[in-house]
Amino acid sequence: MKDFIIMDRVFFSYGNREILSNVHLTLEAGSSYALIGKSGSGKSTILNLIAGFLKPDGGTVTVNGAEVRAPRSETAFLFQDLGLFPWQTVEDAVSMPLKIKGRTDRLEAAVMELLVEMRLEGHKDKYPQELSGGERQRVALARTLIGEPDLLLMDEPTSALDAMTKEELQGIIIREQQKRTATLLFVTHDIEEAVMLGQHILLMNVDGTVSQLDNPYYSVKNAREELGFYDQCIRLRKLLKMEM
Amino acid sequence: MKDIKRLTQSQLAGFLSFLILWELLHLLLKTRTIPSPVETVDYILTVPGQLLRHCAASILRVAAAVVVSMLLGVPAGIVLGVNKTCKRLFSPLLYFIYPVPKVAFLPVFMLLFGLGNTSKIILVIFIIIFQIILSVRDGVEHIPPLYFKVMESFCAPAGRKYRYLILPAILPHIFGGLRISIGISLASLFFAENYATVYGIGYYILSAWTKMDYVQMFSGILALGLVGIVLFKLLDRLEAACVPWLKRMK
Numbered sequence: 001m002k003d004f005i006i007m008d009r010v011f012f013s014y015g016n017r018e019i020l021s022n023v024h025l026t027l028e029a030g031s032s033y034a035l036i037g038k039s040g041s042g043k044s045t046i047l048n049l050i051a052g053f054l055k056p057d058g059g060t061v062t063v064n065g066a067e068v069r070a071p072r073s074e075t076a077f078l079f080q081d082l083g084l085f086p087w088q089t090v091e092d093a094v095s096m097p098l099k100i101k102g103r104t105d106r107l108e109a110a111v112m113e114l115l116v117e118m119r120l121e122g123h124k125d126k127y128p129q130e131l132s133g134g135e136r137q138r139v140a141l142a143r144t145l146i147g148e149p150d151l152l153l154m155d156e157p158t159s160a161l162d163a164m165t166k167e168e169l170q171g172i173i174i175r176e177q178q179k180r181t182a183t184l185l186f187v188t189h190d191i192e193e194a195v196m197l198g199q200h201i202l203l204m205n206v207d208g209t210v211s212q213l214d215n216p217y218y219s220v221k222n223a224r225e226e227l228g229f230y231d232q233c234i235r236l237r238k239l240l241k242m243e244m
Numbered sequence: 245m246k247d248i249k250r251l252t253q254s255q256l257a258g259f260l261s262f263l264i265l266w267e268l269l270h271l272l273l274k275t276r277t278i279p280s281p282v283e284t285v286d287y288i289l290t291v292p293g294q295l296l297r298h299c300a301a302s303i304l305r306v307a308a309a310v311v312v313s314m315l316l317g318v319p320a321g322i323v324l325g326v327n328k329t330c331k332r333l334f335s336p337l338l339y340f341i342y343p344v345p346k347v348a349f350l351p352v353f354m355l356l357f358g359l360g361n362t363s364k365i366i367l368v369i370f371i372i373i374f375q376i377i378l379s380v381r382d383g384v385e386h387i388p389p390l391y392f393k394v395m396e397s398f399c400a401p402a403g404r405k406y407r408y409l410i411l412p413a414i415l416p417h418i419f420g421g422l423r424i425s426i427g428i429s430l431a432s433l434f435f436a437e438n439y440a441t442v443y444g445i446g447y448y449i450l451s452a453w454t455k456m457d458y459v460q461m462f463s464g465i466l467a468l469g470l471v472g473i474v475l476f477k478l479l480d481r482l483e484a485a486c487v488p489w490l491k492r493m494k
Contacts, residue, residue: 079394
């Protein structure tokens with residue numbers, strides 16, 4: 001598989017506080033990666049560096065062979081607080097990325113297709129404040145997917161949802177990522193979610209470096225009903241504890 | 245439809261209670277300085293054309309001042325909200341001029357722009373434009389930083405940022421500023437229309453006052469109030485059409 005994201009000897013500090021120290025990371029194209037670690041360990045910083053919102057103090061971040069110096073149009077970011085505009089209906093929100101890019105041919109059909117996939121077609125004229133938490137999350141996800149990105153970055157994509165809605169959204173994320181063969185990198189505090197959605201698990205170490213583990217339970221049907229799934233969760237929890 | 249009916253009924257009830265209070269005051273004070281509302285309404289009905297002409301002249305002046313203030317004030321407010329250097333440079337000047345009674349500059353405007361409509365409209369512009377600039381600037385500053393990050397993630401060029409983010413976000417603030425501005429500009433007609441004109445509701449009231457014709461004076465005040473109601477209702481309709489999401493949030 002092709003190396004898609006390469007973080008090479010990356011350093012990053014907020015003022016005097018060093019967050020990332022000599023991070024080496026290589027992520028393959030089309031795979032999904034869960035990034036876990038304790039609060040303040042720099043997980044969101046890694047996401048922001050790859051997205052091009054931040055610049056490293058040292059080292060380089062490369063996506064698809066090009067050094068990241070600013071946000072790239074093929075990268076889509078699902079923010080933890082979603083960032084849905086209160087003045088945009090579901091349809092307006094989902095179509096906005098294509099309108100920004102000037103890709104207005106087949107716009108209506110593409111938007112409608114995605115809304116049907118996300119089971120949002122009945123809500124297309126509603127504003128975010130008229131939707132439930134899960135529906136809002138699906139709108140934000142649809143908005144990130146409409147531009148056919150090759151890289152999906154998600155910051156705690158299901159943190160604000162109840163258990164059932166969370167499982168439903170996790171199913172949608174796996175389905176969409178596999179269908180589009182996009183690379184997925186997401187940050188989560190939820191170990192079960194990391195095991196469920198991450199083909200590989202990236203663990204932020206206390207020294208600001210990152211270690212990588214493979215995850216056999218990724219995308220396994222009814223994984224939560226298998227004992228091994230929980231063994232994997234317990235193993236990860238222990239590793240996380242060692243880093244605290 | 246039910247809501248509109250209920251709203252109209254409550255507004256009618258409010259207006260009637262105002263007329264009753266006025267009548268009570270008239271009966272209690274027993275002075276010709278406060279004429280009866282019946283007498284005042286009766287007077288309005290005898291000279292409707294004359295009052296309409298005065299109202300129309302005032303509305304035209306206010307409309308011209310509001311349009312020019314919006315055309316200048318909205319872009320200025322956006323620049324101050326978006327550009328930190330501009331904000332640092334011009335905010336002290338804005339804060340200095342904002343509380344100063346602009347009517348004090350009336351002689352200057354009369355000298356510079358003559359005694360005609362231009363100086364009157366410029367006075368009203370000078371009174372309301374700062375309100376509009378500050379409302380718009382505050383509107384831009386209240387946009388959550390996350391929204392800008394969302395636009396950045398879609399690699400939106402500046403024009404699209406204004407189209408999809410900044411302009412819709414400041415619309416409610418523009419309407420808030422407009423509401424205050426219309427109120428202030430109607431009130432400032434007394435100063436703008438007290439020289440070199442024989443048309444305008446401000447002139448009409450002041451002229452009646454100097455003639456000690458209190459029925460005519462109160463008919464002018466009532467007409468001014470009605471003009472205010474009509475303008476605010478129009479603004480409400482316009483706001484509901486331009487900012488539909490606010491209504492759906494309530």
